[in-house]
Ligand SMILES: NC(=O)C1=CN([C@@H]2O[C@H](COP(=O)(O)OP(=O)(O)OC[C@H]3O[C@@H](n4cnc5c(N)ncnc54)[C@H](O)[C@@H]3O)[C@@H](O)[C@H]2O)C=CC1
């Protein structure tokens with residue numbers, strides 16, 4: 001990979017790494033440097049601090065919301081709750097959101113938030129105070145709203161936090177009809193959407209299934225096409241990792257390794273997700289699981305075991321120049337944001353591996369967030385208006401065919417054909433179509449230019465071009 005103007009910056013910076021990938025891809029586009037600079041830069045970085053009551057005193061919390069690009073509104077991206085969060089990280093994650101949304105044609109600019117706490121060290125009441133106060137700070141500066149900036153879950157946050165955000169925003173904006181579209185990833189009972197919780201992991205599994213379905217690409221790796229029997233190691237068993245394992249298993253893959261914070265386990269025969277999950281719930285650790293052939297107290301050793309596909313689904317900077325030589329996988333599916341550093345990515349590509357890039361691989365979450373936002377703005381659940389209509393039309397059709405052919409279907413066949421689509425089925429269909437279509441869009445860009453070295457570069461080319469068109473069409477005002 002050619003060294004870029006931002007390479008020096010990237011030694012210590014996640015945002016620098018993202019810029020380095022961007023600059024490498026930009027050479028395959030024809031946009032003027034000024035426009036590229038506008039696309040690459042973070043438009044607004046809001047850093048703030050606020051106090052919460054704790055014990056007999058109070059504690060000051062550091063927080064951020066970064067809106068990377070306003071080429072489309074609203075901006076969109078999760079909120080990370082982590083004691084390691086910092087400004088550079090939130091900027092990088094916001095930038096990735098811009099490129100991610102562009103790849104999957106979700107009409108949002110990119111944003112991300114961060115709250116610098118370890119959520120495990122706070123009571124639920126304290127977490128609620130922090131989340132509500134964070135929301136109020138965003139409201140004060142116009143950094144949240146259904147048409148402005150729409151947060152969602154990320155590492156360390158989930159449906160519960162999104163409910164608190166929605167309730168705070170709604171309370172502060174009485175009568176605002178679209179208020180519930182101010183945040184996505186809400187529980188179903190609070191105007192969320194069926195399938196959002198599983199969406200990122202489901203999308204990751206679909207992206208991998210699509211990648212391994214291309215026989216020509218698998219042949220180059222010395223692998224058979226298809227997921228059946230493929231050996232997979234997953235790092236992180238949180239929201240994204242858990243559902244990635246669930247759907248990969250459903251699609252026929254074998255989960256041979258799981259790495260968590262406290263260590264890693266390996267079994268060449270494969271793991272049952274629920275057995276491992278329940279063991280961890282009961283004992284507090286994945287270590288000590290009786291069906292594991294090997295276990296590692298140093299979790300990162302788990303990444304280096306024999307497998308076909310490695311899925312980092314925890315945090316950034318997991319595959320680096322220090323461990324890349326020991327990675328055995330031929331396919332890396334970046335379920336986490338930024339798990340591979342530019343140096344490690346170059347080494348893997350030179351070795352002939354396929355890297356399914358984060359900005360595409362984990363885009364299922366924001367895709368279904370988009371559906372949730374649409375549902376909130378239209379104030380009606382998907383399928384509500386047409387489900388029964390569709391069923392009646394199908395019923396008439398089946399009756400007519402039965403009458404004219406003399407063939408009678410059994411009850412199972414009838415209900416399968418007649419049934420109208422539920423919200424979950426529509427969401428999953430939209431998600432699957434988006435992931436499959438986007439994979440081939442990126443792959444074709446790569447295939448069309450032999451100088452484009454990776455799916456990541458192709459993905460960046462695709463998003464840079466899309467964002468550039470938006471900026472050019474908008475013009476500059478005043
Ligand atoms: N939640 C979502 O919808 C989306 C999340 N992502 C990305 O996916 C990644 C994971 O996010 P979530 O699953 O939501 O977070 P989560 O908080 O639900 O789970 C993360 C899991 O990773 C584990 N973990 C942390 N450090 C680890 C390490 N060094 N080794 C092994 N395991 C480790 C944690 O113990 C936890 O179980 C993040 O990079 C996030 O930005 C990307 C797109 C959407």
Ligand SMILES: O=C(O)CCC(=O)C(=O)O
Pocket residue numbers: 076077078079097100150151152153154184185337362363365366367369
């Ligand atoms: O669902 C969303 O809006 C964003 C999820 C997210 O933070 C991400 O894709 O990294």
